[in-house]
Amino acid sequence: DVKVTQSSRYLVKRTGEKVFLECVQDMDHENMFWYRQDPGLGLRLIYFSYDVKMKEKGDIPEGYSVSREKKERFSLILESASTNQTSMYLCASSLGTSGILTGELFFGEGSRLTVL
Amino acid sequence: GENVEQHPSTLSVQEGDSAVIKCTYSDSASNYFPWYKQELGKRPQLIIDIRSNVGEKKDQRIAVTLNKTAKHFSLHITETQPEDSAVYFCAASDNRDDKIIFGKGTRLHILP
Numbered sequence: 001d002v003k004v005t006q007s008s009r010y011l012v013k014r015t016g017e018k019v020f021l022e023c024v025q026d027m028d029h030e031n032m033f034w035y036r037q038d039p040g041l042g043l044r045l046i047y048f049s050y051d052v053k054m055k056e057k058g059d060i061p062e063g064y065s066v067s068r069e070k071k072e073r074f075s076l077i078l079e080s081a082s083t084n085q086t087s088m089y090l091c092a093s094s095l096g097t098s099g100i101l102t103g104e105l106f107f108g109e110g111s112r113l114t115v116l
Numbered sequence: 117g118e119n120v121e122q123h124p125s126t127l128s129v130q131e132g133d134s135a136v137i138k139c140t141y142s143d144s145a146s147n148y149f150p151w152y153k154q155e156l157g158k159r160p161q162l163i164i165d166i167r168s169n170v171g172e173k174k175d176q177r178i179a180v181t182l183n184k185t186a187k188h189f190s191l192h193i194t195e196t197q198p199e200d201s202a203v204y205f206c207a208a209s210d211n212r213d214d215k216i217i218f219g220k221g222t223r224l225h226i227l228p
Contacts (some may be wrong), residue, residue: 031214040125042205042220043160050214058215059117090159096214104150105216107159 006108019078023091031096032074122219139206
């Protein structure tokens with residue numbers, strides 16, 4: 001079974017703090033994604049990466065950055081946390097082998113971030 | 117970019133009846149349409165998907181239909197059961213970059 005592990009289930013941070021959310025997958029997937037989930041807004045794509053050191057903006061990248069130094073690890077960074085970034089953050093991965101059509105996303109359990 | 121609209125936002129059906137959730141998409145290049153189910157407190161999981169070379173796909177009590185001309189696709193659940201209660205998300209993607217864009221979700225309640 002594919003396992004996607006997010007380092008923190010619950011975090012409480014103060015406005016202006018730098019926040020790191022870590023995600024690790026163990027199935028050698030090429031693609032990794034960060035979504036945020038808010039009630040009534042569904043899953044919104046923040047950033048994704050299809051290769052080491054590669055990153056692409058999603059629909060709501062403002063206020064976030066990402067890092068992918070190793071294939072299995074994709075980090076989401078909030079440089080200066082704000083209250084409107086209080087949310088559930090979901091990491092996901094997919095196989096994404098070149099030339100093969102888009103495939104299944106495997107999600108982590110989520111990290112619930114509260115910014116005070 | 118792609119935009120996915122999903123309706124209704126909430127749906128209540130009697131146990132045993134059918135449920136239908138509808139989605140539309142904007143990018144005609146999209147060719148992959150998955151559906152995810154998220155039970156309370158759990159992560160979303162893929163339940164069925166369809167690619168643009170077929171119009172319908174079925175897996176036991178769930179089926180998905182796709183109309184590429186109209187750019188809409190639907191999830192059909194027959195003989196609903198209590199364990200079908202969850203939030204369902206439709207999504208769309210193309211194989212240019214594997215980016216998957218989700219709808220806002222439908223909360224399905226199965227009434228006893």
